[in-house]
Amino acid sequence: MARHEALVSPLPVAECVQAVDPRWLRTRAELFMEASQLPFALTFDLARYSQVTGLTFHAHYAAQVFLGEHDSRLDIPLMAVNLTHVPTKEAADRVFAHEVMHLRWPSYGHKQVAFERAQNVLDTVGTLAA
Numbered sequence: 001m002a003r004h005e006a007l008v009s010p011l012p013v014a015e016c017v018q019a020v021d022p023r024w025l026r027t028r029a030e031l032f033m034e035a036s037q038l039p040f041a042l043t044f045d046l047a048r049y050s051q052v053t054g055l056t057f058h059a060h061y062a063a064q065v066f067l068g069e070h071d072s073r074l075d076i077p078l079m080a081v082n083l084t085h086v087p088t089k090e091a092a093d094r095v096f097a098h099e100v101m102h103l104r105w106p107s108y109g110h111k112q113v114a115f116e117r118a119q120n121v122l123d124t125v126g127t128l129a130a
């Protein structure tokens with residue numbers, strides 16, 4: 001959790017505190033896809049996510065990713081984001097970076113090196129958005 005909170009959004013401080021809406025999140029997600037060279041599908045419909053994946057989306061989760069089953073990976077992984085736990089643009093940037101980290105480097109888990117990669121993705125998003 002400390003490593004998650006240490007992720008630094010490239011957004012100006014004034015924007016970090018701004019509220020998000022699904023449209024902003026979808027646009028932002030595109031930048032994370034570009035920065036990580038990894039397309040993913042984004043949903044805010046948690047019930048549907050559970051239905052499609054067979055996974056429980058716990059109420060305290062901010063987000064979760066699904067790569068498919070071990071023997072049948074999805075061509076495009078699925079990311080579910082719980083809007084109630086992503087109130088600000090800063091929170092969204094951290095969540096996207098964290099979940100992209102799991103998609104891109106699944107074997108790294110929550111190691112320090114994984115979060116370093118996540119921060120690199122965030123920094124790249126900053127340069128793409130600039």
Ligand SMILES: [Zn+2]
Nearest residue numbers: 098102109110
């Ligand atoms: Zn995680």
